Amino acid sequence: MKLIHVVGARPNFAKIAPIMRAVYEYKTIEQVLVHTGQHYDENMSKCFFEELGIPEPDVNLGVGSGLHGEQTGEIMKRFEQFLMNDHGDIILVVGDVNSTIACGLVACKLHIPLAHVEAGLRSFDRRMPEEINRLLTDAISDYLFTPAEEANENLINEGIPEEKIYLVGDVMIDTLIWEMERLEDLDKPLFKDLNNKEYAVLTLHRPSNVDDPRVFKGIMKALNTIAEDIKIIFPAHPRTKKRMKEFQIYTDNDNFRITDPLSYRDFLRLYRNSRFVLTDSGSIQQETTYLNIPCLTIRGNTERPFTISKGTNILVGVDPEKIVRESKKILAGEEKKSVGFTLWDGKAAERIVKILYEGF
Ligand code: UD1
Numbered sequence: 001m002k003l004i005h006v007v008g009a010r011p012n013f014a015k016i017a018p019i020m021r022a023v024y025e026y027k028t029i030e031q032v033l034v035h036t037g038q039h040y041d042e043n044m045s046k047c048f049f050e051e052l053g054i055p056e057p058d059v060n061l062g063v064g065s066g067l068h069g070e071q072t073g074e075i076m077k078r079f080e081q082f083l084m085n086d087h088g089d090i091i092l093v094v095g096d097v098n099s100t101i102a103c104g105l106v107a108c109k110l111h112i113p114l115a116h117v118e119a120g121l122r123s124f125d126r127r128m129p130e131e132i133n134r135l136l137t138d139a140i141s142d143y144l145f146t147p148a149e150e151a152n153e154n155l156i157n158e159g160i161p162e163e164k165i166y167l168v169g170d171v172m173i174d175t176l177i178w179e180m181e182r183l184e185d186l187d188k189p190l191f192k193d194l195n196n197k198e199y200a201v202l203t204l205h206r207p208s209n210v211d212d213p214r215v216f217k218g219i220m221k222a223l224n225t226i227a228e229d230i231k232i233i234f235p236a237h238p239r240t241k242k243r244m245k246e247f248q249i250y251t252d253n254d255n256f257r258i259t260d261p262l263s264y265r266d267f268l269r270l271y272r273n274s275r276f277v278l279t280d281s282g283s284i285q286q287e288t289t290y291l292n293i294p295c296l297t298i299r300g301n302t303e304r305p306f307t308i309s310k311g312t313n314i315l316v317g318v319d320p321e322k323i324v325r326e327s328k329k330i331l332a333g334e335e336k337k338s339v340g341f342t343l344w345d346g347k348a349a350e351r352i353v354k355i356l357y358e359g360f
Helices: 010-023 046-052 068-085 098-109 129-140 149-157 171-182 213-226 238-246 264-272 283-291 320-331 348-359
Strands: 002-007 030-035 090-094 114-117 143-146 165-167 199-203 231-235 256-259 276-279 295-297 313-315
Touching: 002 010, 002 098, 010 030, 010 046, 010 090, 010 171, 010 348, 046 264, 068 098, 090 098, 098 114, 098 129, 114 129, 114 348, 143 149, 143 348, 149 165, 165 348, 171 264, 171 283, 171 348, 213 320, 231 264, 264 283, 276 283, 276 320, 283 295, 283 313, 295 320
Parallel strands: 002 030, 002 090, 090 114, 114 143, 143 165, 199 231, 199 276, 231 256, 276 295, 295 313
Antiparallel strands: none
16 A cells, blocks of 8 residues: 655644654555645754654655645646656645645545545634635545544535544644653753743734734734733744735834744744743644643634633634733633543544555
């Protein structure tokens, strides 16, 4: 059996690592790793491969950035060409980035079975590019590996046959558990002048938050207010940095520190030891719930509602007053606690590979 894995963008890397590791346990499964090149900066891609122990990709399609149509189309073109020479038995895609749907579509049109890891998550907000990627990838997948009960319900409601859906848990949490077991200086502050629990961590890169200057400036106003009470460390995505320059958004508050994007382990050390996290990312909502760290999500919706009902997550939207109010509550000691999830046991990837192997 030959499994072709696809990765493209930063959040994919931590998801593929445990799957590839689980495949090594099967002598008769051959695996090939394709990197579309959607993310290409050293600190958006290469450093994750090194830290997470992912092998060098067998091929890098070198697609790079572009408008959605341009990027998705280019990935499809190059991936199709690649498959002409190396036609695997199953194509495995993860998450919800443009590389996921692009390669999924190519696999489907070439009649190669498609496996989607992290299937069934829905924000019900079709203006998010990721929501479209999720919906379409799930509609054409043969194996849908879901991280939570709610995801199964979403897929059933969309008419996906039940026998294609497998509730396996979360591969992102597999990686978190694996890395925490191996990271020696987990409790050591990432920056010398930071004390654990005396700072907040911020990530912000969603187009809806950073591409509209009015929204972006409103969020920054709230963050500057919060920074009067607590330090904020902000590893900024390249898209966000570009927009800050373009909209002339800057801060001279010493408590507000902007850094380059961090590697997986550095970022884990940073947020694990923080007082709370402000984010518009998907995975961080889950990771903070797993670690019982308060999380304020700067979005109006989430594809991971279980982090709200059972975890530490609160949706604060983009209203500056609400962002400040909820931050102050956390600083005053008013915070949510996570109840824990049975399938977050570090074994989701093992379950996925077993199902693929036995079904082949
Ligand atoms: C992509 C994903 C998003 C994910 C995010 C994580 C899609 C639709 N979106 O968004 O779901 O949360 O990755 O990081 O796939 N850039 C660089 N260097 C890089 C990569 C990007 O400078 O290595 C800059 C470029 O200016 C580019 C912009 O970031 O135009 C956006 O990159 P792109 O891959 O289109 O989407 P992301 O915003 O990174």
